[in-house]
Amino acid sequence: MRIDALDAALIRLLTDSPQLPVLECARRLGVARGTVTSRLARLHENGVIEGIVPRVDPRGFGYGLTAFCQVEIDQKVGHDQVAVALGVAIPEIVDMYTVTGASDMQLRLVAHDAEHLQVVLDRIALVPGVARTASSIALRTHLSGRMVPLVETAAVSAD
Numbered sequence: 001m002r003i004d005a006l007d008a009a010l011i012r013l014l015t016d017s018p019q020l021p022v023l024e025c026a027r028r029l030g031v032a033r034g035t036v037t038s039r040l041a042r043l044h045e046n047g048v049i050e051g052i053v054p055r056v057d058p059r060g061f062g063y064g065l066t067a068f069c070q071v072e073i074d075q076k077v078g079h080d081q082v083a084v085a086l087g088v089a090i091p092e093i094v095d096m097y098t099v100t101g102a103s104d105m106q107l108r109l110v111a112h113d114a115e116h117l118q119v120v121l122d123r124i125a126l127v128p129g130v131a132r133t134a135s136s137i138a139l140r141t142h143l144s145g146r147m148v149p150l151v152e153t154a155a156v157s158a159d
Contacts, residue, residue, distance in 0.1 A: 001046040006031065008155035010039055011049065012148050018052045048151075055145070058094070063110035066138040067117055069124060070103035077129030079104065085127045092120045103134070 003011075009029055014020060022040070026033040043049040058064075073082045079098045082105070086093060095108035107124075111117035117137070124133055 001048060003151060003155045005155050007039060007043060008152045011151050014052050015148055018054050058110040062112050065111045065113055065117055066141060067109045067135050069107040069109055069133050069135045071105040071130055072132040073104045074129045074131045082129040089127055090123055
């Protein structure tokens, strides 16, 4: 799907303020309410926008540590089965990917502190199909979930 400047502006607006009503979006963008409604429907239908939800910062409720965990899985079990089991058992996993390279999966975790991280890593190791893990702690987050510049670049290249 091609994204234009209005789509990009609407996405930026709702990224910054996800609870804005359609009428207020229309007012701020200088377009009709129906235009915003149809643009949102098109963006949803084409999978550009999956949902409009508040951005949650785990630090705001005590999860001040971010870590990455590389998981090697037992190849007899399979990625999907391990992914489902991890997702059910470990709420501290905020992102999970099957990857190429030395490990099979990459997880982004949050924890209260290093002691809590150790508990989370121990729970991951107990999940059936997990053969080995390696982890590293993030010292500082520079970017996370950044999509607006990508959308704006796509809109410019479409014009």
